[in-house]
Amino acid sequence: MLEIAIQTQKLSRKFGNLTAVDGIDLQVAAGQFFGFLGPNGAGKSTTIKMLTGLLAPTSGAMELLGLDFAAHPVNVKRQIGVVPEGMGLFERLTGAEYLQFVGQMYGLDRATTQRRADELLEFMQLADRPKTLIADYSHGMQKKLALAAAVIHGPRILFLDEPFEGVDALAAGALKALLGRMAERGTTIFLTSHVLEIVERLCSHVAIIHKGRLVAQGSLEELRAGIPGEADSKTTLEQIFLSIVGQDGAERPQLEELSWLM
């Protein structure tokens, strides 16, 4: 039987009257490269924050790596890595100092942390300005550092909220190669991205969330098979996505409403 890395039961989060995540049942097998898709405001970041302990669910349950999150929060967090939406870096440190801090927080010894930090800074092409504070990094540099920090302890599940946003083509290529290698070695990768071509290339399985509800989940082939009409192996993920979340024609903004702009 497939080992399950992530499983949620009726996971929900409310903000006041708004139900941002509405009773979702997610299932991600160990070692899967999993894409979590949905329109802006659908509930993706809220779900990732709950799955990584950054935000408490209003109701529902989560099991990660066979452990009930609520019962074993520290044991779960030790084995996962995350680049959250806001990154949450300590901006008054240099990149090297930050990785040193994060590595030791995860219990790595000083020498191991130092070696991994050096390798990661080199890989992310962040090694040539060792004295620069994170506050003075560009957005893309901060993103790469956040990713380095998320993997320094060798997590078994890696959560990435928009990892490619603001990252240049060269770095994105290196990043894709790194993530692909980690997935091959058995790391479960759970990412959100609006760049559907990348998701299609990297991910074997996807789930789509729309207005807080899970509206599709499965392998790309399963999703293709599930959409009405003449889907075949050439149907792109973008077509699948639009057919699932864009069915409601009334939701598409009408250009005529912006007539004063044209």
Ligand SMILES: Nc1ncnc2c1ncn2[C@@H]1O[C@H](COP(=O)(O)OP(=O)(O)OP(=O)(O)O)[C@@H](O)[C@H]1O
């Ligand atoms: N701290 C908060 N307080 C109030 N509402 C919130 C809060 N965080 C998120 N929301 C609301 O929850 C809903 C889901 O937000 P979320 O950030 O999870 O969306 P998303 O799918 O990540 O969108 P995007 O693609 O734009 O990043 C939105 O309506 C948002 O306004």
Ligand SMILES: [Mg+2]
């Ligand atoms: Mg988001």
